[in-house]
Amino acid sequence: MAASILTVDDSASMRQMLGFILRSAGYDVVQAANSEEALNYAGERRFDMILTDQNMPGSDGISLVQALRALPAYSRTPIVLLTTESSDEMKAMGRAAGATGWMVKPFDPNRLLEVVRKFVS
Numbered sequence: 001m002a003a004s005i006l007t008v009d010d011s012a013s014m015r016q017m018l019g020f021i022l023r024s025a026g027y028d029v030v031q032a033a034n035s036e037e038a039l040n041y042a043g044e045r046r047f048d049m050i051l052t053d054q055n056m057p058g059s060d061g062i063s064l065v066q067a068l069r070a071l072p073a074y075s076r077t078p079i080v081l082l083t084t085e086s087s088d089e090m091k092a093m094g095r096a097a098g099a100t101g102w103m104v105k106p107f108d109p110n111r112l113l114e115v116v117r118k119f120v121s
Contacts (some may be wrong), residue, residue, distance in 0.1 A: 001072040004028040004045070008038040008052035008064065009082070014104070014105075018051065021109045026034070035059035038120070039067055042053075046073055049120045050080040054083035062097045078119035 006029050007018045010057075015031045022029045030047070032038035042110055050068065054061035061081045068074040081094050081100040091102050103115060 002026050002028045003031065003048040004073070005116065005120070006030050006032060006038060006041055006047040007057070007090065008032045008035065008048045008050065008061070010034055010053060010056040014053065016080075017084040018112075021112055025113050025116070027116070027120075035061075038064055042068060042071065042074060047077065049116060050074075050077060050079045051082055052079065054081050054085060054093075054094075062093055062099070065097040065099045080115060113115070 005022055007015060007029060009015050010016065010033055015033070019029050019031055030041055032041055037059060038052065052061045052064050061083065065079050068079060078100040080103055081097065081099050082103050082105055084105045085102045094102055100119065101115060104111065
């Protein structure tokens with residue numbers, strides 16, 4: 001069975017691109033437009049990995065990571081932040097919240113798949 005990945009991004013074009021790249025590689029992909037939607041999906045089913053944008057209206061990616069880590073089912077799930085921000089301070093905040101990794105946008109599709117394969121066998 002294909003690994004399931006939840007992608008979270010307020011940009012429809014980014015969701016479309018992530019979905020295309022991941023589905024083309026054989027992953028089962030569910031997409032959320034914001035943190036609230038992502039938490040609803042996470043409560044309904046189990047994901048093998050979560051890729052989330054940092055800067056979104058309402059709750060940001062770091063807040064989403066904290067909320068997911070508070071759920072027993074997601075205490076060890078790989079969560080990677082996808083963001084245009086690359087400051088060490090933001091990366092430290094992400095790590096402190098429990099993020100597994102950080103990818104700066106724009107990213108190379110092959111690099112994205114390398115990161116996903118590293119965390120999802």
